[in-house]
Amino acid sequence: MSGERVLSVSDLRVWYGTERGPVRAVDGVSFNLHAGETLGLVGESGCGKSTLGRGVLGLLPAGAKADGEIDFKGTDLLGVGRRELEDLRGPELGMIFQEPLTRLNPLMRISEHFEETLRTHEPSIGKDETRRRSIDTLRRMGIPPTRYRAFPHEFSGGMRQRIMIALALVLRPAFIVADEPTTALDVLVEAQIIRILADLRRNFDTALLLITHNLGIVAEACDRVAVMYAGGIVEEGDAREVFGAPQHPYTRELLRSTISLQTTGLHYIPGSPPDLVEPPSGCRFHPRCPDAMEVCSKQDPIEVMTPQGQRVTCWLHGPEAEIPSGGRARLVREEIDVADEA
Numbered sequence: 559m560s561g562e563r564v565l566s567v568s569d570l571r572v573w574y575g576t577e578r579g580p581v582r583a584v585d586g587v588s589f590n591l592h593a594g595e596t597l598g599l600v601g602e603s604g605c606g607k608s609t610l611g612r613g614v615l616g617l618l619p620a621g622a623k624a625d626g627e628i629d630f631k632g633t634d635l636l637g638v639g640r641r642e643l644e645d646l647r648g649p650e651l652g653m654i655f656q657e658p659l660t661r662l663n664p665l666m667r668i669s670e671h672f673e674e675t676l677r678t679h680e681p682s683i684g685k686d687e688t689r690r691r692s693i694d695t696l697r698r699m700g701i702p703p704t705r706y707r708a709f710p711h712e713f714s715g716g717m718r719q720r721i722m723i724a725l726a727l728v729l730r731p732a733f734i735v736a737d738e739p740t741t742a743l744d745v746l747v748e749a750q751i752i753r754i755l756a757d758l759r760r761n762f763d764t765a766l767l768l769i770t771h772n773l774g775i776v777a778e779a780c781d782r783v784a785v786m787y788a789g790g791i792v793e794e795g796d797a798r799e800v801f802g803a804p805q806h807p808y809t810r811e812l813l814r815s816t817i818s819l820q821t822t823g824l825h826y827i828p829g830s831p832p833d834l835v836e837p838p839s840g841c842r843f844h845p846r847c848p849d850a851m852e853v854c855s856k857q858d859p860i861e862v863m864t865p866q867g868q869r870v871t872c873w874l875h876g877p878e879a880e881i882p883s884g885g886r887a888r889l890v891r892e893e894i895d896v897a898d899e900a
């Protein structure tokens with residue numbers, strides 16, 4: 559179902575300078591995205607999902623630094639100048655973030671927002687076409703044409719969020735980052751947005767990176783899923799395969815904590831994600847991992863491809879030749895108590 563490769567991220571690193579030292583929020587991340595494909599990015603709070611999404615679009619705050627390679631249709635986004643990147647944003651690179659009011663101008667009608675956006679990025683299209691395309695996109699988001707000339711404050715928060723999404727979609731970008739697009743919305747609107755995102759990739763072949771806490775949305779709307787922990791992708795693969803048979807203990811625990819919410823009460827993964835200034839040695843998940851082995855605390859795990867086609871970075875899956883003798887012994891547990899107290 560997926561088309562040509564739109565985005566290829568290789569060994570991306572992003573760090574924030576702080577008084578305590580660099581916070582390595584994204585630390586050696588690689589993934590590809592094809593036309594018409596949706597990749598869900600999940601993981602606990604603070605694992606670096608938003609930093610990754612913003613880093614790919616060149617939208618990092620001052621003080622953040624990025625390194626690696628981001629190939630977008632043959633252009634290295636980390637290598638291009640500010641101006642060129644700004645030209646790509648909108649028509650080629652779209653973004654949907656959470657805070658709608660911060661980007662709708664309260665003094666401008668909704669129609670003017672659309673006119674301005676299309677005039678800036680697609681100056682060749684005329685007035686009628688602008689109006690037709692804008693109303694059509696709004697209608698898809700459940701905003702009736704009668705509201706086209708209203709002002710932002712005349713809409714509810716959920717509607718403003720949908721208008722923001724329509725403003726990103728009206729340009730039909732090749733690649734969109736949607737960071738928690740449905741968090742502030744009710745369940746019905748959420749379902750509607752998921753339908754629209756599916757529509758989008760069918761009709762316009764858009765590639766989408768969908769960052770969310772909601773694993774249900776990923777199961778429903780994503781082709782593939784990448785699971786992030788402490789700045790790295792620990793597992794990535796077909797969404798159905800990953801949810802059906804998670805290969806990394808972190809993925810398994812994350813899924814368990816979600817399923818328990820609807821069934822027998824809360825299951826938490828003990829402890830919390832590590833400090834990214836001084837992350838644990840070896841596998842960053844080892845202090846919390848129920849399956850940790852001796853090697854996990856000492857050596858960085860190596861990415862392997864499972865027979866099912868999942869990318870997984872966990873010593874449980876080898877490579878066997880790299881595990882020192884005795885490395886498969888169960889990790890002595892006092893380290894976990896220390897991590898819990900910290």
Ligand SMILES: Nc1ncnc2c1ncn2[C@@H]1O[C@H](COP(=O)(O)OP(=O)(O)OP(=O)(O)O)[C@@H](O)[C@H]1O
Pocket residue numbers: 574575576581583601602603604605606607608609610619834
């Ligand atoms: N501007 C900043 N300066 C310093 N550290 C930052 C900054 N922004 C984020 N961080 C740190 O980078 C790490 C990753 O944060 P990020 O927001 O990318 O995670 P996330 O997985 O998107 O979390 P959430 O799901 O809560 O949005 C965290 O440790 C966070 O504290």
